[in-house]
Each structure stands twice: as C-alpha cells, then as structure tokens.
Amino acid sequence: MTYIRDLLxxxxxxxxxxxxxxxxxxxxxxxxxxxxxxxxxxxFVSVTYGAGGSTRERTRDIVLGIEAxxxxxxxxxxxxxxxxxxxxxxxxxxxxxxxxxxxxxxAGDPPADGAAPTGDFTYALxxxxxxxxxxxxxVGVAAHPEGHPRSPDSATDxxxxxxxxxxxxxxxxxxxxxxxxxxxxxDELATLGCNTxxxxxxxxxxxxxxxxxxxxxxxxxxxxxxxxxxxxxGDDASAVRALGVEVAxxxxxxxxxxxxxxxxxxxxxxxxxxxxxATNLGLAxx
Ligand code: FAD
Numbered sequence: 001m002t003y004i005r006d007l008l009x010x011x012x013x014x015x016x017x018x019x020x021x022x023x024x025x026x027x028x029x030x031x032x033x034x035x036x037x038x039x040x041x042x043x044f045v046s047v048t049y050g051a052g053g054s055t056r057e058r059t060r061d062i063v064l065g066i067e068a069x070x071x072x073x074x075x076x077x078x079x080x081x082x083x084x085x086x087x088x089x090x091x092x093x094x095x096x097x098x099x100x101x102x103x104x105x106x107a108g109d110p111p112a113d114g115a116a117p118t119g120d121f122t123y124a125l126x127x128x129x130x131x132x133x134x135x136x137x138x139v140g141v142a143a144h145p146e147g148h149p150r151s152p153d154s155a156t157d158x159x160x161x162x163x164x165x166x167x168x169x170x171x172x173x174x175x176x177x178x179x180x181x182x183x184x185x186x187d188e189l190a191t192l193g194c195n196t197x198x199x200x201x202x203x204x205x206x207x208x209x210x211x212x213x214x215x216x217x218x219x220x221x222x223x224x225x226x227x228x229x230x231x232x233x234g235d236d237a238s239a240v241r242a243l244g245v246e247v248a249x250x251x252x253x254x255x256x257x258x259x260x261x262x263x264x265x266x267x268x269x270x271x272x273x274x275x276x277x278a279t280n281l282g283l284a285x286x
Contacts, residue, residue, distance in 0.1 A: 002073040003138035004044055004102045005169035008197045013043035013262030014283055015075075015199070018269050020047060020058035029269055030062075036271035038072065040278050043262065044102060046075040046172075051109055052082040060091060064098040075140065076100055078131075079108025080121035085130065088121075092134040103131050104140045104172060125164045132167075143171040143198050145181040149219035158185070162194035170196060172264050174218050175203035177226055177247075179254040197261035202252060204265070204273040205230065205244035207237075245273050249280040256281070 007013050016037050021027040034045070045066060049059045059076060066074040076095055080088060095103070105127040110117040121127060124141055131139050141164050144157070151157035165171050176182060182200050189198070205211045208230045215222040226247065233239040252263055265274045 001101055002044070004075060004140060005138045007043045008170055008261045011261045012256065013199065014040065014278065015262060015264045016042050016045045016267050016274060017264060018045060018047050018062070018267060020050065020055040020062055021269065026269070033267060033269050033271040034066070034070070037267070037274065038070065040275065040283065042072065044073040044075050046077060046104060049077040049079050049106070051079070052111065053079070053087070056091070060094060063095070063100055067099050073102065074100055075102035075104055077104045077106060078127065079106045080119070080124065080127040081108040081110060081117045082119045083121060085120045088127065088130060089134055092131060096135045101136070102138045102140070104142070105131055105168065106142050125167060128164065128167045139168045140170045140172055141165060141168040143173045143185065144219065145173050145176045145185045146220055158188045158192060162189050162192040165189065165194050165196040165198070168196060170261070171198035173198060173201040174220055175201045175266055176220050177223055177251065179251055179258065182255065182260070183258055199262040199264045200255050200260050201264045201266060202248055204248040204277060206241050206270070206273050208240060241273065245276045245280070248273070249277050252277060252281055
C-alpha cells in the first residue's frame with residue numbers, strides 16, 4: 001500500500017504528471033518518457049482524465065498498467081462533472097481492484113459549448129466525499145494559487161478551497177511562475193485553519209507560445225518580466241528551453257527552501273526538461 005499522504009509525511013515528494021496519448025506515436029512517446037523518468041525514483045506519477053470523461057478508459061488503462069507493470073506508484077485524476085454517481089463508483093471499484101490507492105478528485109469543467117453540465121456532481125468536494133465512501137484511497141484535490149478562474153474573488157476561492165482541502169489528504173496546484181503566489185495561498189489557508197499539505201505544480205517553459213496559451217486557459221499569470229526574458233531569445237528554440245529549465249530550477253529551489261511538501265512536474269509526456277531540473281536540484285542521480 002503506497003498512500004501519497006504517507007509519502008508526504010516523509011517528504012518532500014517528487015512527482016510527474018502525464019496525459020493519455022491519442023495516437024500510436026504519442027503512446028510510444030509516453031512510454032519513452034516514463035522509461036526515462038523512472039530512474040529518478042519519483043514518489044508517484046499521475047495521469048490526467050479528459051474533460052467530461054473523454055479519456056475514461058485510456059486513463060484507467062494507463063494507471064492500472066503503471067501500477068501492474070512498473071515499480072511506480074500511480075495517482076489517477078478523476079473529474080466528476082457530467083458523470084453519474086454509478087459511473088464514478090464503478091471506475092473507483094476498478095481502481096481498487098487494480099491496487100490503485102491514490103485519486104486526484106476534481107470537478108472538471110462545464111461543456112465548452114456553454115451547455116449546462118449534466119450528471120450528479122457540481123463540485124470536487126462531492127467527489128472527495130464519494131471516494132472516501134467507496135474505499136480506502138489517499139485523496140488529493142486541485143488548488144489554484146492565483147485563484148480558480150470561476151471564483152468571483154480571492155476570499156471566496158480560499159474559503160471553498162480550505163473546506164475541500166480539509167476533507168482531502170493533500171492538494172496539487174495549477175502551475176504558476178512566482179513562488180510568492182504559492183506561499184501566499186498557503187498562508188491564507190493557514191489563517192482559515194487549513195494546514196493540509198499542498199504540492200506546487202511546476203510547468204517548465206519549453207515553448208513560449210504554448211505556455212502563454214496554457215496560462216491563459218488556467219488563469220495563471222505569465223509575468224511580463226519573465227515573458228520579456230524569453231522574447232529576447234527570439235526563435236532560438238534551444239535557448240528558450242535552456243532558459244525554461246533555469247527559471248524552473250530557480251522556482252523549485254526557492255519553494256524547497258521555503259519547505260514545500262513536494263514538487264509536481266507537468267511533463268507534457270516529455271522527460272528531458274524535467275530530468276535536467278531534477279539533476280540541477282540534486283534530486284536525481286542520473
Ligand atoms: P472545485 O474545487 O469544485 O472548484 C471549482 C470552482 O467552484 C471554484 O471557483 C470554487 O471556488 C467553486 N466552488 C467550490 N465549491 C463551491 C461551493 N460549495 N459553492 C460555490 N462555489 C464553489 N481537469 C480535467 O478535466 N482533467 C484533469 O485530469 C485535471 N487535472 C488537474 C490537475 C491539477 C493539479 C489541477 C490544478 C487542475 C486539473 N484539472 C483537470 C482542471 C480542473 O478540473 C478545473 O480547474 C476545473 O475547472 C475545476 O476543478 P476543481 O477540482 O478545482 O473544482
């Protein structure tokens with residue numbers, strides 16, 4: 001039994017996030033990334049769940065495969081919006097039978113076409129409660145250092161987040177670029193009486209246009225001073241990558257110095273940047 005709540009107690013943890021590939025070539029890329037990251041001995045790896053359950057079977061198969069065929073501990077992302085209670089329970093039972101002990105319980109997003117969400121759930125907290133009912137899982141939830149884009153204001157965001165984190169075992173954040181945004185969120189949660197560990201999410205910049213688009217979608221600010229440093233490099237892709245690794249290393253070091261419980265890397269199914277950052281931080285032997 002490997003529960004992330006126990007790994008965090010002995011932390012800091014190092015974890016990697018993957019997404020389910022859509023093509024055979026992308027699948028080979030994911031297998032390569034997992035193989036190359038495995039020697040870093042991550043505390044756990046996680047696999048995302050497509051909006052509205054669009055990758056339900058693929059996410060499940062990858063998570064079960066990681067648990068069964070590798071020495072790695074897997075965490076399954078699971079969103080509840082647009083799902084019935086019965087659907088969620090049956091997936092959780094499959095995870096339980098496959099020895100998957102860690103679930104990241106998420107609300108997910110309403111349909112992109114503006115239609116009203118269907119299903120039995122509205123908020124992630126309802127899923128946390130159901131996961132606890134179904135089995136003995138370690139349950140994580142999402143946190144947004146700069147506030148969730150659907151939150152009307154920061155105080156409301158923190159209030160709902162504190163309640164959700166108190167019901168869970170740990171949080172994992174959306175990516176961000178300023179350590180202060182994370183540290184401020186942790187302080188605000190402590191003021192509300194919530195001291196659940198929250199693992200910062202790190203997205204190394206390897207492609208400026210892509211990262212700006214992700215930041216826009218997730219509500220994370222891409223600081224103008226950072227954008228200027230990248231823009232000064234023009235089209236030099238390898239210089240952009242090198243600066244991305246340098247900037248992410250600095251951010252991780254600052255966060256570790258502040259005593260964060262772990263680091264969670266958004267790998268985008270590639271291993272190189274994450275391996276370089278881990279090596280710079282002395283977290284990797286290779
Ligand atoms: P919630 O915690 O439910 O919050 C959503 C909004 O509702 C917030 O504004 C919150 O303040 C508000 N709220 C909460 N409770 C209440 C209440 N009782 N009354 C009124 N308002 C309330 N998406 C995917 O589709 N697949 C993934 O695999 C995935 N992985 C993710 C991993 C991480 C680490 C993170 C940070 C996000 C991930 N997401 C994923 C995105 C996530 O699904 C979206 O951000 C989604 O819009 C909200 O999910 P949540 O779990 O934060 O929702």
